[in-house]
Amino acid sequence: MPHGFPLAHCRAVITGASSGLGAEFAGQLAPHAEVLVLVARRAEALEGVKQQLSASPARILCCVADLATDAGLRTVTDFLAANGVKPNLLINNAGMGDYGSFESSAAEKTRAQIDLNITALTMLTHALLPQMERPGGVVNVSSLASTLPMPALAVYAASKAYVTSFSEALAIELAPKGITVSCVCPGPTPTNFSKTAKRSDGTDTNREGQGLLRIPPAQVVGAALEALQQGRACVFPGLGVSIASRVFRLMPRGILRWVLRRRAAKE
Template sequence: MDIAIVTGASSGLGEKYAKLLDGEGLDELWLIARRRPQLEALAEKLQTPCRILPLDLTANASFTALQDTLTKQGKGLTVRYLLHAAGFGKMGPVTSIPPGILENMVDLNDRSAITLTQLLLPYCVPGSHFAFIASCAAFLPIPELAVYAASKAFLLRYCRALAAELAPQGILVSAVCPYWVRDTEFIKTASTTDQKHQFRHYLLAGTKESIARRSFKGIKKGRTVITPDAASTLLRFVSAWIPQDILLYCSRIFR
């Protein structure tokens, strides 16, 4: 049985990726997010049979549950796609963010990606795709978004190295690094801790529809780093040539 697994599928880019995967001829879509009602509503819109997995990927018990589900399915299972879109950020200085939130951010943005990889690799074959939703914040340090940017930098480098490791097996790995996406829950959730309103302008922000559609084309082609909009492509280019101290000063533009 060929499946795709989408995390963060209850909204935003995850929901859009699930809809794009609906046309890939898969036997099942496994939809992962914390909110069951939203997952069930999405499943009703899709033609591919869906398995609903209401899991919190910051909790160890969720990975145990996923492991049990994979084991019960048996050796006939093939993971054709992992679209890991779950993640969150918080704006503001680290001293203004309540204890535990930054740790949860690292758990969801980074640790869950590592654990999912370890769980799913035994079920992959040549041509399987792993795609992790990073951010163009991975290209530069960003005060007031310090932990989020650092977590995405980790994810980007992890994807690059993983892509090289798995290339001999024919398994493709992509890091998707968009700029701001205006019509997801990210900005609303992240800005709740931005007490000084450091982030006020989202010029050139993309839409989840365009970002998902463009990046999915790159994922299918096996591109390792995907910048699906003009702003992220520019940031990727300049970050390769400009010293970090200058980038740190210029990060105010991102804000």
């Protein structure tokens, strides 16, 4: 197994850090970190997270940027240079979903999902790797949805399938160069994701069975950081999610499509 990434004195960039898993990553890394750069669109929310971490020994910096745009990506790299931060850890947590059929989706929101979940994650990683000090680390937040084609969440699930595949490839490429890459694939987690994924008309997703897979953000982040320290390329946190991921990946596709068609009929 590849060597893992040591958290002590890390200099981390955390995207989507204003709430949910991003804020939890900041909280769990703060006791170990030298510098934390919190990235998100909402300045006030970022400052709130910073205040919560004020007792930690880490230097906390807030970078307001919309990562779904090229300008937002440049804002992050320019911010790091201006503040003299050479990161050795990148937490790609920012992401979004959209509940409802693909046909009825708003083109702008569909494009934003792709730009944030795929393009921003890929290009920010590409921009920071050359300057990343070694040993280095990358954590990409994917989803249990990456193992499934998901009606009413089609673009999100497909984008997370990209994240998982991309992460596992990078883990192989970068291990010899002293950079550990880990991908965390949680199931349903109590964050603001569902609030932003709902449409303005109230369209939601079928939540049948989600209670069996739901785990708190602290457990998701703890599992992700443990995987990073151990050099594990991919982790499905929680017993239920771990079992479900194996079932979904081993189930014959014909049976899986039948199950998903039945589920979609209940929407």
